[in-house]
Amino acid sequence: MNAVTLRQLEYFLAVADLGSVTAAARRCHVSPGGISLALTELETSLGAQLMLRRKAKGAALTPAGHWVADRARSIVADADELQFAAQRLQGELVGPLKIGCFGSLSPWLLPRIIEHFARKHPAVDIELTEGSSDLLQQMLLDGELDIGLMYSLHINTEMEQTTIAPVRLQLLLSPDHPLAAQKEIALRDLGDSPAALLGLQPARDLAENQLRNAGFEPHIKWRSTNVETIRSLVARGLAYSVLMGRPLGDRTYEGLPLAYRRIKDDLPDNAVVAAHPRGTTPSQKVRALLNYCQDEFTRDRSPVQ
Structure with missing residues (x-):
């Protein structure tokens, strides 16, 4: 029996995963002919048909192919781990x-x-x-x-x-907002102005509770899981927001200016x-x-x- 190679097993597993010699060739950066030759050599070495290859219908594992695939995955993983171990011995993170x-x-x-x-x-x-x-x-x-x-x-x-x-949580306003002229702003001064808040949890609940703890019920008009959507709404004067992050430039993707202001209220660390x-x-x-x-x-x- 000819020796089975790691390369043959890797090509075989690529076809098994993708169901196609052509797709496996793209993943492995070789020609479809190279994949087919490796499969033929593997089947010859093992003395068993591992795949049914049908034109325009891809490739399907035989019962023997399923058995070999399970063991091939373990062999390839062990080989990868051995490579990692060699690199670790040389002090390299892998x-x-x-x-x-x-x-x-x-x-x-x-x-x-x-x-x-x-x-x-x-x-x-x-x-x-x-x-x-x-x-x-x-x-x-x-x-x-x-x-x-x-x-x-x-x-x-x-x-x-x-x-x-x-x-630290920051207040985000349009530069044209009446409160933007102040360097430090109490949350209660926002009153019933519309708010646009981050919708990701638990940030959503924390921000809303902080506003309520300031002594008023916020008028939350929009929630979004995308910070840039919120920043753009604020820059257009449609809402205020409270956010943690402050990207460089204080401008939106559209180039509109924003005003970040310190919150006067006591905030949790x-x-x-x-x-x-x-x-x-x-x-x-x-x-x-x-x-x-x-x-x-x-x-x-x-x-x-």
Whole structure:
């Protein structure tokens, strides 16, 4: 029997996953003929038909093919892990790093994190999940994420927290708003003006409760999960908002100006944090992420302060 190669198994699994020699060829960056030859050689080596290949109908696994596919996945995964182990012995960070990030923080944090790892740790494969803090915390507890970036006030589960940067809620107005002439504004002065608030949880409830704690019932006219939608509504004079982030330039995607003002009311302390389930030990990749974030964003006065 001729030796079975890892390359043959990888090509075979690509066809098994995608159901098509042509699609597998695109994934593996080889010609369809190269995929077909590898499959033929594999079947010859094993003495069994692994796939039914039909023109215009793709490829389907035979019972023997299903059996081989299960074992091939384990073999390929072990080979990958062996490669990772060799790199680890040389002191290199390798493998997947699954990062979750609260949606409104993503544009400020993730590009710089990804660039840092691409330059300093190119063998790390960063996988991103963006969403609400509630979703991210559940994914952390389920073992689907290595680390979650969110606001400390959003955390409602048993999480270890590493502070990345302190933040404070800010009032966002159109420059033409009557209150925009003031440097510091009490929330109650907003009265029944229409508001546009972030719809992601738990940010939504926290913002609304903060407004109510100021002694008035806010007139919430719009909610959106997209911060730029909110900023654009405010810039057009249609509403005010309360937000944590402040991108450079104080302008919307359309180029319209915005006015950020300090809130006079007492506000609870808040911070951007990196969270992971209590009792778990951060990996070397996670520790490298934490070290970078604390160095980069603690001294960064523009996006999150």
